[in-house]
Amino acid sequence: MTRTASEQVVIVGGGFGGLMAARSLRRTPVRVTLVDRRNFHLFQPLLYQVATGGLSPGDIASPLRHVLKYQKNATVLLAEVTGFDLEKRNVLLRGGERLDFDYLIVAAGVSHDYFGHDGWGRIAPGLKSVEDAIDIRTRIFLAFEKAERAVDSEEQEELLTFVVVGGGPTGVELAGALGEIARETLRHDFRRINPGDARILLVEGASRILTSYPELLSRKAQRSLERLGVTVLTNTLVTSVNERSVDIKAGDNIRSVPAQTVLWAAGVRGSGLGGILVGNGRSGMDRAGRVLVNPDLSLPDFPGVFVIGDLAVVNNPGSKPLPGVAPVAMQQGRYVARVIDRTVRRKSPPAPFRYRNYGSMATIGRAAAVADFGWLRLSGYPAWLAWLFVHLMKLVEFENRVLVFIQWAWNYVTKNRGARLITSEHRSSDR
Amino acid sequence: MTRTASEQVVIVGGGFGGLMAARSLRRTPVRVTLVDRRNFHLFQPLLYQVATGGLSPGDIASPLRHVLKYQKNATVLLAEVTGFDLEKRNVLLRGGERLDFDYLIVAAGVSHDYFGHDGWGRIAPGLKSVEDAIDIRTRIFLAFEKAERAVDSEEQEELLTFVVVGGGPTGVELAGALGEIARETLRHDFRRINPGDARILLVEGASRILTSYPELLSRKAQRSLERLGVTVLTNTLVTSVNERSVDIKAGDNIRSVPAQTVLWAAGVRGSGLGGILVGNGRSGMDRAGRVLVNPDLSLPDFPGVFVIGDLAVVNNPGSKPLPGVAPVAMQQGRYVARVIDRTVRRKSPPAPFRYRNYGSMATIGRAAAVADFGWLRLSGYPAWLAWLFVHLMKLVEFENRVLVFIQWAWNYVTKNRGARLITSEHRSSDR
Structure with missing residues (x-):
């Protein structure tokens, strides 16, 4: 190693992609600055557990500084990125500060997409942040x-009807947890209502839920949900949402469902930083606001600038886009770190990024799941055990595993959800 | 038992006093309605741990419905009490609903007192609710x-100066935890600042901290705090608070301390419901807004109406007022339940309420405390072990004990505080 550790890598976003990129650069002679507007990494696959009172936010969050505390070449900056100057190679932060970079990795993720009906957001919250989860839990x-x-x-009927929009993994997990809450958790808690009377609707536009899974697993997942009392409506679109009802359309048939609680798990849209990066209105993004990148995940015309994770889509018209899951982001983070390492060390670039799919899984309530490992497909209890094992193993890297495991075991045995606090946004001194 | 279970007991407040009263009435032939504006009981003695990132709110909260789920004669109502009609014997709820009662127990607790400077509340939050704790944690x-x-x-100096106002148990616990955060938790986390340089001031008006403890224990507590880097200022009053500094006065000497983080643990004032109960402006309250009650904890002139816990003060000019701690509230809850039980069963009333003091304790950082059991006084590590044991035993009743214990053991070994999330009040869809 003859170069000094002077080249600067700026990473925007401390999710799975950004954090993995930062950690993978630990032996590369560069200075790494990880910028995030939150001070913690969030284990998002378990966020639905916070939204349904099973876990506390602290159980699935790890302070970014803590994760990187012993990585000497890494600095964490709690700041909001407001712009990029790719010509002068710097990042603009709120407040006016600028961060120079030699390499830039943008891993800003996605937010909800209401397909043009942004007003629905107030009524039908999506699940991306800790605040979202607490809001949903309260509702x-x-x-x-x-x-x-x-x-x-x-x-009473409106209040006891819950509509989950979108039959992907998040929608399925939310609906399953709702079924469990109504049938098990709250069973003996009320005196005038029977929580088991609650109606839970899972609305999906396609012909089946979990479309990214094999058809057999979709069917099994649907059956597991139905056993928990969830009504699954496929080939059904939401056409309108207001505070007391949801209009749904199946074929030519539109009907109104009285419901005061609507949860949105239907679509995602690339973070606004994607548009800022490539210039809004310019091409360079797909319809969902994700940034088109080269096969090595770099931005066209800007070598050394990379986009990874949910925000990125490889510009390869023939191929299927990658799913928006943690393993993709992590593999991309590791890959880009390798590209940078080899560039810094003046070695030849690695082969284009290729996603290795080790499988995908979704859980349904407290003892069922579906898992697709390609060579093995599981459903029901065995899939749930596999899901539990994989998620605990993954959490270990961010050291909350023991706690989450205990919390889960506890919830499993007692059928309780201790973290079901209804909190407000006001301090007691404000009252 | 010849009476039918028709008499109605309304309990306002699900803290230690109200919840204990409800549980103690489980075999009494009455119907019990517990009204609280929150859906959970909060284990307040550990709230400072949430405020300092050691525990999550869910770890110290128990859903009230869950605690009372199998008590058939008890109903939980999530509602805000806005008034009382003691002549017609009913309680007014926000929204207009009225609850009739034969017996009423008001256990609404206290909030912060800024001694006439209510504007300080925005700058110097106190610690009473989950929202307060999260606000303080964020700050x-x-x-x-x-x-x-x-x-x-x-x-930078302003930002790294923390002022805790009030040297009672809460102030001591907050200051100790701050010392630990600066010296241990954040030790390797930053690159430009040394968190150990933080100044932590504990300001107390009296001549010593923990005035309700024997002098020897006050001195030992002060030494433990000083070992954690806390500067203890006794005989010192806060005369002004603004966003960038605090004015403190010792003797005739006033000086300004630049500090952006000020925490208020100096005084409490009875809940506004106390004033509503006895009629604001009337006598019937002490200077701190607490309600004066008879030796059997009933309201003068209104038999069957009781006030317990922090909100109550027994009208007995000769005696020392009871401390505002959980054991007092719990013993009072149990006592009032007994009064009601004996009245319902037409037995003679019990002897006036007498507080049995089994001891008091306060903790300082991760391995020191003071404990005063009367017959035994402990400080340092043995006191901390006693504190840990007692608090875990107490938590068992609300079944979070296992989790809290694991979390503590984990924090103790790793010196980490995993729940140090900086969260905002906005959902991601609002952005």
Whole structure:
């Protein structure tokens, strides 16, 4: 190694992709700055557990500084990125500060997409952040509380109807957890209502849920959900959302479902930083606002600038886009770190990025799941055990594993969800 | 038992007093309605751990419905009490609903007191609710983040100065935890600042901290705090608080301490419900807004109406008021339940309430505490072990004990505080 550790790598976003990129650069002679507007990494695959009162936010969050504390070449910056100057090679932060870079990795992720109906967001929250999860948790448990106090039976029905929009893994996990809450968790908790009477609808536009899975697993997942009391509506679109009902359309048939709790798991859209990076209005993005990148994940015309994770889509019209899951982001983070390492060391670039799919899984309630490892497909209890094992193993890297495991075991045995706090945004001194 | 279970007991507040009263009435032939504006009981003695990132809110909260789920004569109502009609014997809820009662137990607790400077509340939050704790947690960890980014050394000093106002148990616990955060938790986390340089001031108006403890234990507590880097200022009053500094007065000497983080643990004031109960402006309250009650904890002139816990003060000019701690509230809850039980069963009333003091304790950082059992006084590590044991035993009743214990053991070994999330009040869809 003859070069000094002077080249600067700026990573925007401390999710799975950004954090993995930072860690993979630990032996590369560069200075790494990880910028995030939050001070923690979030284990998003378990966020639905926070939204449904099974885990606390602290159980699935790891302070970024803590994860990188012993990595001497890494600095964490709590800041919001507001712009990029790719010609002058710097990143603009809120407040006016600029960070120079030699290499830039943008891993800013995605947010919800309401397909043009942004007003629905206030009524039907999506699940991306800790705040979203706490908001959803409050809505779910408050609906039962309000139903207990409701005098009007029509209002009670609205309050006890939960609509989950979108039959992907998040929608399936939310609906399954809701089924469990209504049938198990709250079983003996109320005196005037029977929580088991709650209606839970999972609405999916395609002909089956979990479309990225083999058809057999979709069917098994649907059956598991139905056993938990969830009504699965496929080939059904949501056409309107308001505070007391949802309009759904199946074929030519539109009907209104009275429901006060609507959860949105239907679509994602690339972070606004993608547009800022490639210039809004310019080409360079797909319809979902994701940034088109070269096969080595670099931005066309800007070598040394990379986009990874959910925000990136490899510009290869023939191939299927990669799923928006943690393993893709992590493999991309590791890959880009390798590209940078080899460039810094003046070695030949590696072969284009290729995703190695080790399998995917989704869980349904407290003892069922579907898992597709390609060579092996599981459903029901064995899939759930596999899901539990994989997620605990993954959590170990961010050292919350023991706690989460205990919490889970506890919830499993007691059928309780201790973290079902209804909190507000006000401090007691404000009251 | 010849009476039918028709008499109605309404309990306002699900803290230690109210919840204990509800549980103690489980075999009494009455219907019990517990009203709280939150859906959970909070284990307040550990709230400072949430405020300092050691535990998550879910770890110290128990859903009230869950605690009372198998108590058939008890109903939980999530509602806000806005008034009382003691003549007609009913309680008014926000929204207009009224709850009739034969017996009423008001256990609404206390909030912060800024001694007439209510504007300080926005700058110097107190610690009573989960939201307070999360606000304080955000302020503490954000201050270190901002200091890391500060370019101006004066601003950096302001950001790294923490003032805790009030040297009672809460103030001592907060200051001790701050010392530990600065010296241990964040030790390797920053690159530009040394968190160990943080100044932590504990300001107390009296001549010593922990005035309710024997003098020897106060001295030992002060020494333990000083070992954690806390500066203890006794005989010192806070005369002004603004966003960038605090004015403190010792004797005739007033000086300004530049500090952006000020935590308030100086005084409490009875819940506003106390005033509503006895009629604001009337006598019937002490100077701190606590309700004066008869020796059997009933309201003068209103038999069957009781006030317990922090909100109550027994009208007995000769005696010392009871401390505002959980054991007092719990014993009072149990006592009032007994009064009601004996009245319902037409037995003679019990002897006036007498508090049995089994001891008091306060913890300082991760391995020191003071404990006063009357017959035994402990400090340092043995006191900390006693503190740990007692608090875990107490938590068992609300079944979070296992988790909290694991979390503590984990924090103790790793010196980490995993729950140090900086969260905002906005959902991601709002952005």
